[in-house]
Amino acid sequence: MPKILIVDDDPNIRLLLKQSLEELEDQGVIFISADNGEVALDIIRDENPDVVFLDVMMPRMNGFDVCNTVKNKLEIRDVFIILLTVKGQKLDKQKGKDAGADIYMTKPFNPDEILRVARNILGL
Amino acid sequence: MALSILEKVMKKRGLSSVLATLVSAMETSVIIEDDAGKLLLSTEGAERGVAYPVTASGDLIGWVNGNEKVAAIASLLSQTADSELEKRALVTETLDKYKEITLLYDMVEKVSTSLDTKEVARLVIEEAKKILSLTSVSVLLLNKQTDSLELIAEYGHKPETTTVVRRGVGIAASVWASGRAEIVNDVHSDSRFVSGAVGISSLMCAPLKAKDAVVGVIKLGSDEAVSYSAEDLKLFSTLASLASVAIENAGLYEQLQEAFYTTVYTLAETIEKRDPYTGNHTKRVMEYSLAIGKTLGLSEEDMARLKLGAVLHDIGKIGVRDSVLLKESSLTDDEFEQIKMHPVYGEEILGRISQLKSAIPGVKHHHEKYNGRGYPDGLKGDEIDITARIISVADSFDAMTSTRPYRNGLTLEVAFEELKKYSGTQFDPAMVDAFFASDVMEAFYTASSRQKIII
Numbered sequence: 001m002p003k004i005l006i007v008d009d010d011p012n013i014r015l016l017l018k019q020s021l022e023e024l025e026d027q028g029v030i031f032i033s034a035d036n037g038e039v040a041l042d043i044i045r046d047e048n049p050d051v052v053f054l055d056v057m058m059p060r061m062n063g064f065d066v067c068n069t070v071k072n073k074l075e076i077r078d079v080f081i082i083l084l085t086v087k088g089q090k091l092d093k094q095k096g097k098d099a100g101a102d103i104y105m106t107k108p109f110n111p112d113e114i115l116r117v118a119r120n121i122l123g124l
Numbered sequence: 125m126a127l128s129i130l131e132k133v134m135k136k137r138g139l140s141s142v143l144a145t146l147v148s149a150m151e152t153s154v155i156i157e158d159d160a161g162k163l164l165l166s167t168e169g170a171e172r173g174v175a176y177p178v179t180a181s182g183d184l185i186g187w188v189n190g191n192e193k194v195a196a197i198a199s200l201l202s203q204t205a206d207s208e209l210e211k212r213a214l215v216t217e218t219l220d221k222y223k224e225i226t227l228l229y230d231m232v233e234k235v236s237t238s239l240d241t242k243e244v245a246r247l248v249i250e251e252a253k254k255i256l257s258l259t260s261v262s263v264l265l266l267n268k269q270t271d272s273l274e275l276i277a278e279y280g281h282k283p284e285t286t287t288v289v290r291r292g293v294g295i296a297a298s299v300w301a302s303g304r305a306e307i308v309n310d311v312h313s314d315s316r317f318v319s320g321a322v323g324i325s326s327l328m329c330a331p332l333k334a335k336d337a338v339v340g341v342i343k344l345g346s347d348e349a350v351s352y353s354a355e356d357l358k359l360f361s362t363l364a365s366l367a368s369v370a371i372e373n374a375g376l377y378e379q380l381q382e383a384f385y386t387t388v389y390t391l392a393e394t395i396e397k398r399d400p401y402t403g404n405h406t407k408r409v410m411e412y413s414l415a416i417g418k419t420l421g422l423s424e425e426d427m428a429r430l431k432l433g434a435v436l437h438d439i440g441k442i443g444v445r446d447s448v449l450l451k452e453s454s455l456t457d458d459e460f461e462q463i464k465m466h467p468v469y470g471e472e473i474l475g476r477i478s479q480l481k482s483a484i485p486g487v488k489h490h491h492e493k494y495n496g497r498g499y500p501d502g503l504k505g506d507e508i509d510i511t512a513r514i515i516s517v518a519d520s521f522d523a524m525t526s527t528r529p530y531r532n533g534l535t536l537e538v539a540f541e542e543l544k545k546y547s548g549t550q551f552d553p554a555m556v557d558a559f560f561a562s563d564v565m566e567a568f569y570t571a572s573s574r575q576k577i578i579i
Binding site for chain 1: 126218222226229
């Protein structure tokens with residue numbers, strides 16, 4: 001069963017992301033969430049999620065570092081990482097690219113868009 | 125297959141183990157089914173006894189079968205389902221709000237990108253189409269002179285739609301007067317409705333306000349009857365107020381532009397006044413230049429600096445003494461050298477005004493020749509800025525065809541021949557070709573009309 005990992009330090013955003021993707025649950029998708037980068041990293045290693053919605057700005061280990069570790073150091077390839085960045089915040093695109101993020105989405109995100117992206121990736 | 129409500133509740137983390145513990149502690153067995161009869165849980169050796177309903181917000185969502193003890197399980201599940209539904213409702217509402225924020229974010233970003241009133245109106249229509257169900261939109265702005273609202277952008281209207289709204293006529297006029305947004309879900313039952321507006325069944329109308337005054341309205345409608353809600357109106361009003369700010373900004377910018385161009389033109393006219401024989405020369409050179417530029421398909425940016433350059437090409441003549449500039453007999457070499465300084469003076473003058481810097485190449489080099497024998501820098505071919513190559517043709521053509529103190533103007537035919545003759549030496553052949561491909565006569569009449577020049 002496909003797994004989606006939601007990583008954000010703000011519980012409300014986690015809830016909103018989960019709710020945006022809610023109807024995938026009916027199709028057997030399992031949701032896991034993490035409130036910081038270190039926990040997210042452990043989950044990615046242990047549970048092999050298919051898709052990760054990853055917030056960039058987090059205490060301790062930020063999204064870039066998580067992404068970089070997963071893609072470049074651990075060389076886990078079969079995970080699709082969506083970096084979530086705040087709109088208007090100056091974003092170092094190159095940094096994200098180097099870190100190996102598959103795509104970017106900006107916050108505030110459009111819930112319909114989040115669902116569409118997840119569906120596309122999972123082929124659901 | 126969508127999961128049933130009870131199935132989702134049962135899947136809640138931890139609930140199934142709690143249930144198992146509970147059932148074994150109660151020393152009983154149980155069968156749990158959802159409302160469609162799907163088996164969700166069955167303990168070993170369970171038998172159907174009494175069926176106890178499980179409900180959520182009063183609706184049946186499943187059954188718990190067993191002896192009378194399992195009634196407690198049914199009510200536990202009902203309680204859990206109730207709170208789960210409540211939580212879901214809250215989250216859904218929050219998500220809706222979040223969607224609204226996203227929309228507003230997008231609207232602000234999009235609508236404020238333009239400083240052109242019509243473009244802003246167009247963007248507003250695009251946004252309205254995205255967020256509301258509609259088949260037509262019109263953006264109307266107040267024309268203070270006629271005291272009426274005039275259509276500046278629209279979507280989805282049939283050609284016969286009215287383009288002007290007068291005071292006191294129709295729903296838009298009413299919103300204009302009250303300054304308050306309105307929903308009219310059944311226009312035909314509204315006495316203010318003007319039946320000429322074809323097809324519309326439901327509409328919303330919101331004022332565009334600058335400070336406290338209404339400066340326009342946005343009206344959107346649907347051919348099919350729809351029920352616009354208070355939420356829709358709120359969203360629409362927000363869009364209207366964003367539009368108001370953007371349109372006001374665009375209006376101020378347009379005023380600024382107009383003031384700028386008027387000043388520029390007045391500056392040029394001031395120079396022209398010293399030399400009455402050249403009357404209207406500036407205007408004609410501008411029209412000829414623009415006609416050539418248009419034929420060449422110049423970019424908007426190049427057209428803008430061509431226009432400025434053409435208007436200001438002789439601005440440097442302010443630095444040439446009257447005794448030389450207005451001399452009716454032929455000039456001495458020394459006097460001619462003084463005349464030749466005017467493009468350089470032009471550069472000096474314009475160099476101080478940042479908005480006019482783009483005109484400098486056209487001004488400084490309009491006396492350069494294609495073969496490199498012009499002044500002040502002796503540039504040749506493509507070294508000469510395209511605006512200068514254009515202005516050179518336009519300026520020479522006008523000088524030849526207008527009467528000067530020292531000679532009568534040539535006929536058009538002769539002037540045309542001269543342009544051809546010097547194509548490739550004095551003029552860039554491509555510019556001369558473009559001149560002949562342009563509507564020269566129209567440019568001439570436009571320049572000669574008494575209308576105030578509109579730059």
